[in-house]
Amino acid sequence: MRILVVEDDEILRTLLTQRLNAECYAIDAAKDGLEGWDYASTYEYDLLILDLVLPKLNGIALCQKLRHTGYTVPILMLSSQDTSTAKIMGLNAGADDYMVKPFDEPELISRIRALLRRGSSNPLPIVTCGPLSLNSSTYEVFYGEMALTLTAKEYVLLEMMMRDSQHVFSSDEILESLWSSEEFPVDATVRSHMRRLRKKLTAVGAPPDLIATSHGRGYYLKILDLSTTTIAPARETPDIAPPNLLIEPSKSNELMQQAQYLELLNDTWKKHRSTCLERVELIRSALDRLHSAQLTSPIQAEAYRAAHTLVGTLGTFGLHQAMQLARNLDQELHPDLYLEPNQAQSFRSFLNQLQQQIEQTLYIENLPTMFEDRAKAIEDPTSKPSPPEIKVMLVDDDPFFLETFPHHLKSYGFQVLTLNDPRQFWSVLEGNHPDVVILDIQMQQINGFELCQELRSVDPWQKIPVMFLSADSNAETQHKAFSVGADDYLCKPITAQSLSDRIHNRLQRIQSIVN
Amino acid sequence: MTEKCILIIDDDESIQTVVEFGLKMTAGWEVISASSGNEGISRAQADHPDMILLDVMMPEMDGLATFRALQLNDQTRSIPVILLTAKAQASEKRLFNDTGVSGVIIKPFNALELAEQICNVLNWAESSN
Structure with a gap:
């Protein structure tokens, strides 16, 4: 008998596989719902064991999906949810049985046997074919009074033929039923097992052709005495509840997708929360180096990358506050920025908050459906009262600098106009009326002094x-700048914070002079 | 809609998982994953996906370098590439568009709407799934 176990908990999956292997079942194991679907729709199984909460496609959805395609194989659902609602949901989705975790192993095995019997042509635990009898509860096989000692494969091979004794089993059918997809048996393997089984049967007095060969077709059990053979009753119709059609299908699908997405997010978060915390530690290590003036460019770049990755990851899980904190660090740690040791403390403050947010988030409670609007609300200056923005015009012919630095400056409340072609200086200036002009010196067409x-x-x-x-x-260059009318001279690399301070100081001094 | 094969190149495994889920669930597309630029180029050559979702910020070979390498390769040049990035500034988005990629999708994104976003960017017929 071949069983598919779909369980995301690796330990439980392994334990179930080992336990069921010991019960002579061939087991395939899938770690998530989609993999379960792939297996179930590819291979033939006698029973499916589905966890209710699975990543990618949960047990309910998988069960429904299978039943919608006319899949009649018995399904046993396992879940840690002990509520009537959960059980009803599971059974309504098409499961034949529902067991609550943690479960009693002997009870699980008994239920599996019961389900497998129900799915076979002979539902009784004891099956007999003439003098040959097999008890699937005790794994005992007798020929008359003689007990047979069989290997696990020989036992299941014999049980399969006894439970459907009028059927001719091809090698492919036997291979498909008794070996898992991870094993690679060939026809010769089946022949070898048949030969050994025949030998053991004849050793206890059975005729050599009890297991007969129909050439070109396969193997079957020769019925010795019809009067003493248990004739298979008609197969019971499985007690499968019809799929839940109460909800209009498209709405149902949408809700199902959302529920599954939330489950996936929770499952993924459970796995990757530690990775997020590792990234936090990586940033912390860089900040420690910054504090002791030992931060190197590669380490800063690595910390920046970690912060940047956190922005995407945390946002995808809908953790907006944490994402915003990571974004602050992402902006501050940009590799083109020169960082000063005294900045480490303020960055640590962000980092501590970020770490706290990640540590405290054990579950993703809501779908991050509205994150775009919320993110816009955070970034939208009209959504919060703020003082009038200072308009800064930044003239520089380095496109990368213009792509990155304004981003940092904006986080300090400035509106930034960028210009990389100084020939358009006057039109941009007169069209925008900035409060401050920041000029690079060396530019291709017109230099900053001009x-x-x-x-x-x-x-x-x-x-x-x-x-x-x-x-x-160079001191001479700085002198020249002041001689052509500059109010201040700053050297790259510079932090957005330093530039912000210098701009505010300059404007305050002008204001005080005006007053 | 015909089933598509999408290659996601992102060093963040959680993003790979979410993308795979979203595209399979909402559009029924096959999703293959790569965790680095080099691995992504190999998979693109071997599997020739219908499009590539490419993270910008990756160690060693970043997204733009990966895109350039894909463009230089005859086997992968014609595959549409959409960049994934946490950079949200419009100017940066323009910069990425200037590189010749088919589009840019900003992280974080909603995985359940990702297929729709891809269809919009690439002018693919809407997924019926």
């Missing part, structure tokens, strides 16, 4: 704060 000089000569731009931001830390 732009600053022009600014200082044209009303009304003479008083707009101009800051230079350059990788050039």
Whole structure:
């Protein structure tokens, strides 16, 4: 007899497989619902054991899906849910039996035997064919008064033929029924087992052709004495409840998908929560190095990548607050940013909160269906009262810098206009009226000094704060910048926080002068 | 709708799982996974999927480098690629689009709507499943 076990708990799956193997069943094991579906729709089984809560496709959905395709193999559902509702759901989905975990092993085996008997042409535990008798409760086989000692495979082979003694079993059929999909027996294996079984039967007095061969067709049990053979009753119609059609199908599918998605998220979270915490630890290690001024670029890049991955992962699970904390770290740890040791403490604060959020999230309670709207609400400046944004115009011909740095600056409450072609400087300036202009020095068409000089000569731009931001830390260059009218000179790399402080200082000083 | 084969290249196993679930469940598509750029290129060559979902931020070979390698390969050049990224800025999205990918999907995404998003990006007929 061949059984498919679909159970996501690896320990339980292994235990069930071992236990059922010991009971002479051939076992295939699947770790999730979709794999279970693949197995069940590919191979022939005599019984399915399904866990109720499975990743990817839960036991209820799998059961329903199988029954909808006319699948009549008995299904035993296992679940830790002991409520009447859960049991009704399981049975309504098409299960033939429902057992609550943790279960009593002998009871499980008895129920499996009962279900298998119900599915066979002979539902009784003791089957006899003339003088040959087999008791599936005790695994005893007698020929007359003589007991037979059979191997597990010989026993199931004989039981299969006794339970359907009018059937000719082909080699393929036998292989399919008695060996799991992970074993690779061939026709010769069947012949070998048949030969040994015949030998043992003849040793206790059975005729050599008790197991007969129908050439080109297969093997069958020759009925010795019809009057003493248990004739198989008609197969019972399995007590399968019709699928639940109370809910309109599309709505039902949608709800089912959502329920399964939530289950999948929970299952995946259970597996990957520790990975998230490992990423947190990786970031913490980088922050420790930052604190002791030992942070190297590769380690910063690794920490940035960890934070970035956390943004995607946590968001996918609908953990918005945690995602936002990871996003803050992702922005602050960007490899192009120069980090100062005194920043480590504030980053640790984010990290501690993030760790706490992950540790406290044991279950994903809700589907992350509305995350987009919520994320937009978080990012949407109109959704919360905030002071008027300071408009910063950033002129730099490095596209990567313009793609990344504004992102960080925006998190400090600035509105950032970027321009990589200085030839469009005036049109952008006059069209947007920024509060501050930040200029790079070396640009291809017009350099920053020229732009600053022009600014200082044209009303009304003479008083707009101009800051230079350059990788050039040469004192002469800085002197030249101030001589053409710069208000400040900053060196790359710089943190968004430092730049933010300098912008605010500059604007406050101007405001105080005006007042 | 004809069954599609989708290759997801992402070093985050939980994202692979969620994508696989979402696409199988809502569209019935087959999903194959790779955890790195190099593995993804090998799988793309071997399995020739109908499209590739490619994470941008991966160690060693990142998504853009993987995309470039796919473009240089005759066997994989024609496979549409959609980038997956947690970067949400519109300017960054434009930058990615400029590379020649078929589209960008921002993480986090709803796995139950992912097939629909892919269909929209690639102008595939809507999944009937």
